[in-house]
Amino acid sequence: MTTYLVTGAGGGLGAITARELAARGDRVVLAVRDPARVTPPPGDTEVRRLDLADLASVREFAAGWSGDLDVLINNAGVMAVPYAKTADGFETHMAVNHFGPFLLTNLLLPHLTGRIVTVASGLSRLGKIQLDDLNWAHRRYSPVRAYGQSKLANLLFTQELQRRLTEAGRDVRAVAAHPGVARTGLDRHFGRVSAALVKTLYPVIAQKKAEYGALPILFAATEDVPGGAYVGPGDRSGGRPRLERQRPDHELARELWEVSARLTRR
Template identity: 40%
Template sequence: MEGDRIVTDQAGRFVVITGANSGIGLEATRQLSERGADVLMACRNEAKAAAAQQQLGSSRVSVARLDLADQSSIARFAHELTASGRRIDVLVNNAGVMGLDETRTNDGFEGQFGTNHLGHFALTARLLPLLSDAGRVVTVSSIAHRQGRVDLDDPHFERRTYNRWDAYSQSKLANLSFALELDRRLKSAGRRQISIGAHPGIASTALGRDGSSFINSLTRRMGWLTFRSSESGSDPLVRGSTDRDLRGGEYLGPRFLAFGSTVVEKPSSRARDERLARDLWSLSEQATGLTFAL
């Protein structure tokens, strides 16, 4: 899994990428569509998504509105996609928010946990019936998952003091825990579908810019060693979407955590904690009111 690889022909495949209008999501859209895949950009801001679509200039790229901070928006998106009758070959759970001031989603969830984790949990649950027999789910985590702790008793910071970076790292640990648990459940159900975790290192994207003080501080301290281009940052997503050697349960990211070629990394011990994963899964089902068709 080391070194750069040429992406094989993706003609005939249908890929859904959340947060695809900028950064690594946009770059992954470009690379996959150039290799022949049909890509649906699922984005909160339709105007920005349409501008990105025009920038790409590909008839294989389409746009749909999806707000992961709103469970009703997720339901509408899934309903429309189901009605289209199209099977999904790859779902890339890429969209995210980072370093927010304390905020709540439309459904009352803490903003980062509710968007980054519960939003994608609900989306995956609703779209799993559309996943092709050998389809895959790629969920984007972060190196921040290594500092993360999921507080199962208070995931929404209703009793503990809110800290934006604790909330962010919690959501990213939840992303990776979910990706690994989903793969275990797919295998237990005898499915050929797989689930993979990925992280871009620290890429120079809109998400990073939204993190302002934290990211800017990191820039001053580490400079060029830290930030990767969107093209480099998207490589783990593209590899996760296309590499036929993957068997599921891998965590892909750049060598040395923040930069370098894509390799299979070892997740943190908390991300590998199967009891935590099961408890988080139950919490997520209760929060969203959804179960997986497995």
């Protein structure tokens, strides 16, 4: 039996991913901010508390993990939210989408035996990594670009993680995936920040089932894909996911890792 840990599994793509993995007969741990509000899917499932916006919560969660973990799915995220800082002083997108998963992955690495899947986004192309201002202290804040930066960070994190795993001789793979345009509650803030994006994306969202968005995540978690791969949707109708082309930036990935390690006190 394979053990999966899915973050942000209380709703959206995380809930679908957890449900489908449990239906296969695997053990699934759902990591959510408020366990009292989550009913786990049928099967060998368990709900545990994890708030990725709070590094203390991340450390507590990791300290409570015992035994092997086959697959970690870094799915939890926020999208296009208004500017705010977490208790650790991080901008919300970077805290939840990057710094929290970065610390969680590193703390759980001794337990991991299979792979780490990190959920990115096609909107990573809108992101720009500004290493000296990752938390938007000196730039004019843009919710969409802040989201894009955090999702680009996911891709760079996966690249550098795979390099380090290979260098260490670990038989663990780091893989990224993105759902394409998926109909979930994650996009509820878009109407406030970008009317143009809403006009472009919502007709597509309305036609696409959320289950289709989970397919690349499930593919990355269960199929024989190479370390460092980036899995995307096949089409809007649930086609077989496919590997996406990437332009790795190994130097930037290394620098982002070092800054992230310093800021999270890893």
